[in-house]
Amino acid sequence: MVVMIDKRTKVIGLKELELTNDDLFVRKSITGISEDSKVIVDETHVAILLKDGIALETLRPGIYPIYSKNTLFSKSTKLDTTRLELFFISKTAKVRILWGTPALFDIHDPISGIAAKMGASGEIEIRIKNPRQFYIEVVGSNAKFTVEDLKERLKGVILSRIEPTISSYIEVDEVPLDRIGEEKLSIARYLQQDLKRELSLNYGLEVSNVIVSNVNIADKYKEEAATKLRGEMACPHCGVKLVPGSKFCNNCGMKVR
Numbered sequence: 001m002v003v004m005i006d007k008r009t010k011v012i013g014l015k016e017l018e019l020t021n022d023d024l025f026v027r028k029s030i031t032g033i034s035e036d037s038k039v040i041v042d043e044t045h046v047a048i049l050l051k052d053g054i055a056l057e058t059l060r061p062g063i064y065p066i067y068s069k070n071t072l073f074s075k076s077t078k079l080d081t082t083r084l085e086l087f088f089i090s091k092t093a094k095v096r097i098l099w100g101t102p103a104l105f106d107i108h109d110p111i112s113g114i115a116a117k118m119g120a121s122g123e124i125e126i127r128i129k130n131p132r133q134f135y136i137e138v139v140g141s142n143a144k145f146t147v148e149d150l151k152e153r154l155k156g157v158i159l160s161r162i163e164p165t166i167s168s169y170i171e172v173d174e175v176p177l178d179r180i181g182e183e184k185l186s187i188a189r190y191l192q193q194d195l196k197r198e199l200s201l202n203y204g205l206e207v208s209n210v211i212v213s214n215v216n217i218a219d220k221y222k223e224e225a226a227t228k229l230r231g232e233m234a235c236p237h238c239g240v241k242l243v244p245g246s247k248f249c250n251n252c253g254m255k256v257r
Contacts, residue, residue: 024093024128024147025139030084039064039084044092046131050085053141058132059086087139089131094208097124097151097158104216105163111176116221118180120166122188124158125209126199133204154205157198165194174247178222184212 027050040063041047047059066084100121107118128134138153139145169175169190175183192210199205235242240251249256 022093023088023090024095024150025087025089025134027085027087027143030086033066033084037066039066039086041088044090046089046091048087048089048132048135050087053143055087055132055135087135089128089134091128091131094125094127095147095151097126097154098122099124099155099158099162101159101162105167107167107170109177109221110171110174112224114177114221114224116177116217116224118166119216120162120187120212121214122210122212124154124195124207124211126154126205126207128204129200129206130204138203154199154203157203158195161191161194161198165191177217180215180217184215187215188212 039047039059041059041061043061045061048055049057049059098121101119104117104119107116108114109116138150142149166187169183169187170180173183173186180187188210191212192207195210196207199207235249235251235254235256237249237254237256238252240249242256243250246256248254
């Protein structure tokens with residue numbers, strides 16, 4: 001998008017470019033630059049000075065006279081002095097992404113040992129943590145890159161982590177099939193920690209919230225697990241009846257699984 005700057009105020013800022021805190025990012029090409037022009041970056045944003053899509057300088061909140069000594073054009077002498085390309089990134093805006101497993105995936109009940117299939121869905125909220133890394137790693141020279149493009153890209157990343165993360169949580173915490181539906185909050189926290197590392201390291205993003213709104217396990221798997229447990233309710237060491245799901249015998253104290 002090409003924008004003419006205000007000829008009277010000579011200011012290039014969020015107000016002049018009609019940006020708000022809700023805009024996660026936007027690329028602007030500005031013409032009409034004069035010797036008195038200046039770029040104003042609000043506290044809520046960071047701007048990246050571009051040349052042919054390549055990131056040159058990161059402009060933190062402040063006022064940047066374009067033509068004065070040791071500022072934008074004097075540092076970047078190859079810039080077109082009649083046209084300025086800026087990529088504004090909000091430090092506060094968040095994007096909500098809905099996700100859902102496209103198909104059921106395999107899990108194992110750590111209590112009964114049976115194999116089962118489950119699905120899950122929910123949402124994730126992200127914001128940009130490292131503006132320069134985000135631009136270089138995610139946006140790059142793609143002048144048409146949008147928030148919707150970002151959502152689609154991140155959905156693939158999220159879905160690639162769902163199966164191994166949930167499976168790991170069930171195994172490590174020994175969550176039985178009939179209790180998984182009660183563990184959505186804990187699964188969300190576990191998933192958030194996993195995605196936090198992935199998105200921060202590779203994309204410059206921060207995961208601010210993860211919600212697991214639904215987990216789906218067919219009743220037949222729960223019934224199969226319950227039936228198997230009923231047949232294993234005697235301690236193999238002393239023969240005393242066990243409390244379902246016990247790790248140790250409540251009579252002799254021996255480990256039963």
